[in-house]
Each structure stands twice: as structure tokens, then as C-alpha cells.
Amino acid sequence: xxxxxxxxxxxxxxxxxxxxxxxxxxxxxxxxxxxxxxxxxxxxxxxxxxxxxxxxxxxxxxxxxxxxxxxxxxxxxxxxxxxxxxxxxxxxxxxxxxxxxxxxxxxxxxxxxxxxxxxxxxxxxxxxxxxxxxxxxxxxx
Numbered sequence: 001x002x003x004x005x006x007x008x009x010x011x012x013x014x015x016x017x018x019x020x021x022x023x024x025x026x027x028x029x030x031x032x033x034x035x036x037x038x039x040x041x042x043x044x045x046x047x048x049x050x051x052x053x054x055x056x057x058x059x060x061x062x063x064x065x066x067x068x069x070x071x072x073x074x075x076x077x078x079x080x081x082x083x084x085x086x087x088x089x090x091x092x093x094x095x096x097x098x099x100x101x102x103x104x105x106x107x108x109x110x111x112x113x114x115x116x117x118x119x120x121x122x123x124x125x126x127x128x129x130x131x132x133x134x135x136x137x138x139x140x141x
Contacts, residue, residue: 002063002136007033018064022083045075063136074109081125094124
């Protein structure tokens with residue numbers, strides 16, 4: 001799984017963002033911007049041995065992947081929840097479960113959701129949003 005981003009020239013710097021993670025930074029060069037976005041995500045994730053890889057694309061597009069896909073998914077869930085200003089309890093209520101700990105296990109990477117469960121979790125943390133899967137145009141590895 002990869003998440004898409006955008007990099008663009010903004011006056012003297014290269015601005016770079018991964019909108020779905022709500023992460024934005026910049027670099028003096030495009031190459032430095034790619035390094036900065038990987039570092040920003042790794043720092044926010046704050047997990048030993050979690051590494052982000054940047055896949056430069058054409059034009060303004062790029063993608064990020066990670067060495068731990070399950071943790072990338074848990075990080076995505078947490079970032080979406082925080083972006084919407086929801087508490088663990090509020091998400092648990094939206095899911096119709098009694099314990100916020102049940103949902104928190106997904107954010108911690110302790111539980112890995114099935115595709116059906118992931119759809120439910122994304123709907124709970126980002127109500128009204130629609131998520132689009134597409135095949136990457138960038139070669140893998």
C-alpha cells in the first residue's frame with residue numbers, strides 16, 4: 001500500500017504534503033523535500049524501526065510506502081481521527097462498540113483490520129469521506 005502526495009515549487013522552497021496524513025513540510029530542493037516528508041512521517045509515527053520510502057512520480061505527484069504496512073495503516077487511522085478532532089470514545093460510539101480500547105488496538109497496530117473492517121474504521125474516523133484505490137503508476141521496489 002502506498003499513499004499519494006504532492007510536491008511543488010513555492011517561491012524559494014519545495015513544498016511537500018501527504019494530504020491523507022495531514023503532513024506538510026518543505027525542502028530547499030525537491031530531493032531534500034522528499035527526505036523531509038519521510039522524516040516528518042517517521043518522527044510523527046514515533047516507532048522504532050518504522051521507515052518510510054518515497055517514490056517520486058511525474059510532475060507534482062509522488063507516493064510513500066513503508067516497511068511495515070500494518071503500522072502505516074494504524075498511523076493513517078490515528079491521523080484521520082485526530083484531523084477530525086475525534087476521541088477514541090467517539091470513534092468507538094460511531095462503530096457501535098462499548099470499549100474505546102477495542103478501536104485503539106487498531107490505531108496501536110495490535111489488531112490488523114480486514115478489508116471490510118478497514119472500511120468501517122475509515123468511515124468512523126472520517127465520516128462523509130470517500131477513499132479511492134488506484135493502481136500506482138510508479139514501479140514497485
